[in-house]
Amino acid sequence: xxxxxxxxxxxxxxxxxxxxxxxxxxxxxxxxxxxxxxxxxx
Amino acid sequence: xxxxxxxxxxxxxxxxxxxxxxxxxxxxxxxxxxxxxxxxxxxxxxxxxxxxxxxxxxxxxxxxxxxxxxxxxxxxxxxxxxxxxxxxxxxxxxxxxxxxxxx
Numbered sequence: 001x002x003x004x005x006x007x008x009x010x011x012x013x014x015x016x017x018x019x020x021x022x023x024x025x026x027x028x029x030x031x032x033x034x035x036x037x038x039x040x041x042x
Numbered sequence: 043x044x045x046x047x048x049x050x051x052x053x054x055x056x057x058x059x060x061x062x063x064x065x066x067x068x069x070x071x072x073x074x075x076x077x078x079x080x081x082x083x084x085x086x087x088x089x090x091x092x093x094x095x096x097x098x099x100x101x102x103x104x105x106x107x108x109x110x111x112x113x114x115x116x117x118x119x120x121x122x123x124x125x126x127x128x129x130x131x132x133x134x135x136x137x138x139x140x141x142x143x144x145x
Contacts, residue, residue: 004112012104034062
């Protein structure tokens, strides 16, 4: 699977890797981040 | 997964079709598997708009080598590096593979 050129949903979690961190990483791979979410279960 | 989030994901999947990939950052096997199940086979709790809606989106975890290998190493280290030490990578990936192999 090549990330470059893909439209990516970054679906993170507050107690794991936040969506914003995933998005920042994926942008460096050439992916287009179309949605960033950070789930929170309390 | 939050019902509003399910709606957003459904809308994006419908707009962009086969170009869409989901990358997860869940901290344990159970949450990773349930989230992957929701975006791949449909909401397993039958509570949200993705109940009975198998989007079949390709789903990966940020800890997978296939994903990590495409990311700038310095950015990965800054954004993910510390969490790698605390997460049970093998069990998380087992959960993802169960979802992938279930379709």
